[in-house]
Amino acid sequence: MMAIVTISQKGKDQEVAKANEVAKLLQLPYVARNGLSLPRLQAQHEGEDILIVSKQGPKLYTGEGKAHEFHLSMAQLRIIAYDRGQRDHLIGALGSEPLHSWLDCTAGLGSDSLLVAYARPEISRLVALEGNPLLAYITNYGCRHFTHKSEVVTQALRRIQVCAMRYETFLQQASTNSFDMVYFDPMFEVPVKESPQFLSLRGYVLATSMTETMLKEAKRVARNRVIIKERPFSSVFQTWEPSYIEGGTYSNVAYGVYKV
Ligand SMILES: C[S@@+](CC[C@H](N)C(=O)[O-])C[C@H]1O[C@@H](n2cnc3c(N)ncnc32)[C@H](O)[C@@H]1O
Structure with missing residues (x-):
């Protein structure tokens, strides 16, 4: 499975530092967000999953529906x-x-x-x-x-x-x-x-x-x-x-x- 790590659309330097850390931990490439939407970013990276590091916590975007973030669920x-x-x-x-x-x-x-x-x-x-x-x-x-x-x-x-x-x-x-x-x-x-x-x-x-x-x-x-x-x-x-x-x-x- 391949994936990339990036920050939220309006993320600041702090998120960049954190995202780089997470990318290293998970041994995945960090990719600059440049304000792109998730579908556009994904299209530029051969449909790979995207882990978004943001101040509110990490989210996972697979291309289907909303990005997954932690919730208590059922x-x-x-x-x-x-x-x-x-x-x-x-x-x-x-x-x-x-x-x-x-x-x-x-x-x-x-x-x-x-x-x-x-x-x-x-x-x-x-x-x-x-x-x-x-x-x-x-x-x-x-x-x-x-x-x-x-x-x-x-x-x-x-x-x-x-x-x-x-x-x-x-x-x-x-x-x-x-x-x-x-x-x-x-x-x-x-x-x-x-x-x-x-x-x-x-x-x-x-x-x-x-x-x-x-x-x-x-x-x-x-x-x-x-x-x-x-x-x-x-x-x-x-x-x-x-x-x-x-x-x-x-x-x-x-x-x-x-x-x-
Ligand atoms: C149906 S979900 C479990 C849901 C969980 N009981 C809950 O309450 O949220 C099954 C999970 O097991 C993981 N899984 C499947 N095979 C596994 C394996 N061999 N080792 C570890 N995790 C595995 C899947 O990635 C998936 O997240």
């Missing part, structure tokens, strides 16, 4: 519902044992890990892996800088450590039983229509299918359970039958729990 509504005492199926899938560590293999926008961090303040180590380095940069930025009106939500975000790494690499190097739980939310085989937050990034983020080897590795690394999020009728749950499914029949999404 996590905002889920937190409100959870606070009202409604059951969140992911939180339900965690079971009732106290937890100390959580490995999210597919961080994306970080929404699921935020819910977990929020609902389980006792978890002290939350690691979230994202294989797309640009998305990892943006999600990490949000976890470090986004301020929510609720201090508790802000603190939950701050506990998430985002790593720009593919889970295959991480799992193979991780020690046995080194996390209480290991979580996967790959792109659904069949997308949920009502899930707009990922639509602009679909086709852009990595689509990795679950494999026997990775499930085995995840079970080795997890002390308590592995959780996979998929559609209830997904072939993943048919191929590898979970200990039980949380969510299920009447829900759009299901969490397959594999006890270890």
